[in-house]
Amino acid sequence: MKDKMTIILFSGEMDKAIAAFTLATTAASSDMDVSIFFTFWGLNILKKKKFIITKTQMLMQKMFNTMSTSSLPISKMNYFGLGPWMMKKLMKKSNMASLEDLMKLAKQLNVKYIACTTSCGVLGLTKENLTDDVNEFAGAATYLAEAKESKVNLFI
Amino acid sequence: MKDKMTIILFSGEMDKAIAAFTLATTAASSDMDVSIFFTFWGLNILKKKKFIITKTQMLMQKMFNTMSTSSLPISKMNYFGLGPWMMKKLMKKSNMASLEDLMKLAKQLNVKYIACTTSCGVLGLTKENLTDDVNEFAGAATYLAEAKESKVNLFI
Amino acid sequence: MKDKMTIILFSGEMDKAIAAFTLATTAASSDMDVSIFFTFWGLNILKKKKFIITKTQMLMQKMFNTMSTSSLPISKMNYFGLGPWMMKKLMKKSNMASLEDLMKLAKQLNVKYIACTTSCGVLGLTKENLTDDVNEFAGAATYLAEAKESKVNLFI
Numbered sequence: 001m002k003d004k005m006t007i008i009l010f011s012g013e014m015d016k017a018i019a020a021f022t023l024a025t026t027a028a029s030s031d032m033d034v035s036i037f038f039t040f041w042g043l044n045i046l047k048k049k050k051f052i053i054t055k056t057q058m059l060m061q062k063m064f065n066t067m068s069t070s071s072l073p074i075s076k077m078n079y080f081g082l083g084p085w086m087m088k089k090l091m092k093k094s095n096m097a098s099l100e101d102l103m104k105l106a107k108q109l110n111v112k113y114i115a116c117t118t119s120c121g122v123l124g125l126t127k128e129n130l131t132d133d134v135n136e137f138a139g140a141a142t143y144l145a146e147a148k149e150s151k152v153n154l155f156i
Numbered sequence: 157m158k159d160k161m162t163i164i165l166f167s168g169e170m171d172k173a174i175a176a177f178t179l180a181t182t183a184a185s186s187d188m189d190v191s192i193f194f195t196f197w198g199l200n201i202l203k204k205k206k207f208i209i210t211k212t213q214m215l216m217q218k219m220f221n222t223m224s225t226s227s228l229p230i231s232k233m234n235y236f237g238l239g240p241w242m243m244k245k246l247m248k249k250s251n252m253a254s255l256e257d258l259m260k261l262a263k264q265l266n267v268k269y270i271a272c273t274t275s276c277g278v279l280g281l282t283k284e285n286l287t288d289d290v291n292e293f294a295g296a297a298t299y300l301a302e303a304k305e306s307k308v309n310l311f312i
Numbered sequence: 313m314k315d316k317m318t319i320i321l322f323s324g325e326m327d328k329a330i331a332a333f334t335l336a337t338t339a340a341s342s343d344m345d346v347s348i349f350f351t352f353w354g355l356n357i358l359k360k361k362k363f364i365i366t367k368t369q370m371l372m373q374k375m376f377n378t379m380s381t382s383s384l385p386i387s388k389m390n391y392f393g394l395g396p397w398m399m400k401k402l403m404k405k406s407n408m409a410s411l412e413d414l415m416k417l418a419k420q421l422n423v424k425y426i427a428c429t430t431s432c433g434v435l436g437l438t439k440e441n442l443t444d445d446v447n448e449f450a451g452a453a454t455y456l457a458e459a460k461e462s463k464v465n466l467f468i
Contacts, residue, residue, distance in 0.1 A: 140182035296338035
């Protein structure tokens with residue numbers, strides 16, 4: 001049986017997402033089974049670029065849904081949006097993979113995406129709002145079953 | 157012997173606390189032993205609503221002690237306090253348990269609360285300031301002894 | 313064989329660094345093997361006080377490099393720099409070790425420092441910019457090899 005790693009991705013910032021996906025792809029390419037459980041702001045990373053406003057979404061849910069993969073902030077020195085742009089530039093300059101590249105690689109390496117059903121409910125997100133790369137919609141019990149079998153568990 | 161989970165709750169935000177207590181109560185209700193080690197801002201979650209200002213507290217400690225369970229900020233889109241209010245509304249609308257509900261459930265399921273003595277010292281918090289639900293006041297050594305025996309360890 | 317603990321230190325805040333080093337030194341002094349993997353903003357903690365601006369650093373990298381150990385912010389109630397000063401005062405008053413003390417102790421107890429090569433590349437940091445206490449420059453694969461052997465893994 002393969003060694004497992006399970007990551008809870010709670011944060012919606014670009015820098016933390018890059019850290020999570022760098023770990024996930026490195027683990028998967030060295031033959032580990034990797035699952036990422038996306039909850040709360042982490043769901044921003046899974047949103048389709050063309051965000052479909054469904055009828056069921058209230059104004060409050062819309063206010064929480066202003067971010068998607070292409071416009072994530074960073075956790076420090078965001079400089080009102082200048083920070084993420086600078087970071088992307090610097091990553092390109094040092095030939096580092098972008099978040100989009102890492103996410104493509106993650107799917108090629110069969111990293112499993114689980115979207116937290118409870119958070120989706122609160123934020124008014126449905127299957128239609130998220131990328132088709134999501135493997136499963138599930139709750140904390142599913143996460144815990146995987147985490148108990150994992151050698152490495154992280155909350156990011 | 158039961159499987160164990162140990163969470164360090166360092167953050168004082170409502171959304172992170174909800175994530176921690178959702179995991180804790182889900183684990184405890186599926187027959188795991190769960191301990192939460194509250195440190196730094198995480199101690200805000202344990203504060204009594206009627207916060208007693210003890211004589212030993214200096215002005216600086218008071219400034220760090222302006223938050224309690226009923227007035228926690230959220231880690232993203234706080235909108236100067238509007239964010240937490242909106243989130244509570246949305247949670248109620250989608251029939252999700254509130255932080256207060258989850259904390260009541262946690263106690264019914266015997267989730268163990270450990271308050272970090274060192275952080276209490278720095279922030280000027282005494283037993284009188286915190287809820288009676290605290291099982292133990294202890295330091296990092298106690299946490300590590302539990303973490304070594306745990307299948308799932310998270311820092312939130 | 314000794315029990316192991318591995319910490320990813322991603323955050324560059326004083327309070328989170330203190331939590332990481334309190335855990336690391338407590339573990340190391342109770343005969344555990346401890347490694348800290350410094351990535352992204354966590355590298356701020358390893359910077360030399362006299363920061364050497366190398367020729368290869370661009371303006372953007374300089375903007376990301378305005379913080380070092382002696383001027384770290386805190387994650388809550390930073391009060392534009394007043395927060396860290398108050399916290400240092402309170403820690404001294406309650407006879408708690410400062411971050412600098414904890415870092416000295418960590419080295420005496422052989423806590424291993426690994427600096428993330430990818431993050432160093434993005435932020436334009438070279439060996440000359442970081443303290444000599446760094447044991448190794450390495451990437452996510454090295455971290456994962458250690459994490460798989462560890463009883464306690466945390467992302468801070």
